[in-house]
Structures are given as structure tokens and as C-alpha cells.
Amino acid sequence: MTRTSRPRALAALALAGALTLSACGASDEDEAAAGGSGATAVVSGDETYTVGEVQTATTQVNTFLSQGQQAQELTPEEVSHYLAYADEYATFGTDVLAEVPALAQQNFTVPSDGIIERAFGEIEVTPTQESVQVLKAYVVGSVVQQAQLPESAELEAELAAKDVSFSPRYAEQDPAWLEVTEEPAGDPGLTEMPTQ
Numbered sequence: 306m307t308r309t310s311r312p313r314a315l316a317a318l319a320l321a322g323a324l325t326l327s328a329c330g331a332s333d334e335d336e337a338a339a340g341g342s343g344a345t346a347v348v349s350g351d352e353t354y355t356v357g358e359v360q361t362a363t364t365q366v367n368t369f370l371s372q373g374q375q376a377q378e379l380t381p382e383e384v385s386h387y388l389a390y391a392d393e394y395a396t397f398g399t400d401v402l403a404e405v406p407a408l409a410q411q412n413f414t415v416p417s418d419g420i421i422e423r424a425f426g427e428i429e430v431t432p433t434q435e436s437v438q439v440l441k442a443y444v445v446g447s448v449v450q451q452a453q454l455p456e457s458a459e460l461e462a463e464l465a466a467k468d469v470s471f472s473p474r475y476a477e478q479d480p481a482w483l484e485v486t487e488e489p490a491g492d493p494g495l496t497e498m499p500t501q
Contacts (some may be wrong), residue, residue, distance in 0.1 A: 348470045349389040358435045359385050359475065365436040366443070369425065379443065385475040387442035388435055390464050394442035397460045402448060405456065415445060 347354040363384045370377045379387070387394065398415035402408050416424075418437050425432040432440075449457050 344472070346472045346475050347385045347389045350468060354385070354388055354435065356472070356474075358433065359388065361433055362388060362435040362439045365425070365430065365432050366439050368430075369428070369436075369440065372428075379439075382475050384439050385471060387439045387446065389469045389471070390467065391438035391442045393460065393463045393467060394445040395438075397463065398441075398445035398448070401456050401459060402445065402454075405452075405454060408448070408452065413448065416441060 344356045345353055346356045346359045359381055363379065363381045366384060367378045370379070395415055402413060402415070405413075418441070421437045421440050422432060425436070449460060
């Protein structure tokens with residue numbers, strides 16, 4: 306990892322533009338029945354995230370990332386992946402990456418929720434908790450991908466061990482460094498996404 310990788314990640318957290326959030330008038334039940342924003346997008350352990358939560362996180366995170374020196378954009382599929390595995394990424398970043406000598410020399414730390422919220426606040430946006438989780442997971446995932454660490458096998462094993470189901474609409478893509486296969490789940494509306 307180069308010395309500029311951490312400043313770029315921090316710059317991505319410090320830069321942003323304005324966001325407009327809108328709410329729909331339909332009830333969650335109506336939207337879920339129609340495949341709208343109330344429909345289930347991701348089931349991760351005991352957590353369930355809706356299409357609306359994934360869409361809002363995608364919009365907020367992409368608006369934020371687009372303000373960086375090297376504008377980046379995440380697909381809704383990538384956002385749903387980071388959301389589903391947010392806890393695993395955060396724990397891996399705190400427990401493993403912080404102990405990697407090359408990263409420790411650069412004082413790498415996983416940004417706290419407060420730091421991410423303040424960075425969004427600088428652009429007068431109140432991020433959803435899902436957006437905060439996605440951005441934190443994205444930072445860790447980016448460091449793992451850029452540094453090409455042997456410790457990434459440990460993260461892959463943690464991700465593979467978690468019980469996660471994605472709606473078919475979000476089951477198409479994971480970050481490039483993961484190999485993903487699709488297997489049908491017990492629920493016909495969801496697809497298991499083991500990583501290996």
C-alpha cells in the first residue's frame with residue numbers, strides 16, 4: 306500500500322456534494338408486494354435490509370465517493386454485499402488490518418461511525434446507518450484489495466461462513482477480489498451467495 310492510499314481514503318471521507326433524499330407515499334406492504342422499496346433485498350444473519358435501504362445507501366455513498374480525487378461508484382450489488390458483510394469487514398479491519406506491520410506504520414484505522422457521520426455532515430447530509438456501514442466496509446475492502454494481503458484469506462473465510470441471502474436483483478456482483486457462486490436458497494425469492 307502506498308503512502309497516498311490512506312490520504313485518498315480519508316479524502317473520500319472528507320469530500321462530498323449535496324444529496325436530495327425523497328420519500329415515497331406507498332406503504333411498506335404495498336411496495337414489498339410490488340417489488341418496491343419495501344421489498345427485501347438482503348437477509349444477513351438476523352438483519353433484513355429493504356430495496357429502499359440499499360437504494361438510499363447506494364445514492365448516498367456514490368454521491369460521497371464521486372467527490373474524491375478519483376471519483377468512484379459502487380453498484381447496488383456491491384452496496385448490498387458491503388451492507389450484508391459490514392460487521393465482518395469492520396471486525397477484520399480492527400482486529401487484523403490494524404496489526405499488519407505495513408498498515409500499522411501508516412497508522413491505518415477503520416474510521417468510526419462518528420468520523421463517517423461528520424464527513425457526511427460536512428456536505429450537509431445526514432447519512433442512514435446503512436450508508437455509514439457500507440462506507441466503513443468499503444474502506445476496509447479497498448485496503449484489502451489494494452494491499453493484496455495474505456490475510457485476505459481470513460476475511461474470505463469469515464464471509465463464506467455467514468448465512469446471507471440476496472434478492473436476485475442484487476445477487477449479480479461482489480467486489481472483484483472475491484469469487485462468488487450462486488446457489489438457490491430455501492426461499493424462492495432469495496439466492497444464497499457463498500464466497501470462496
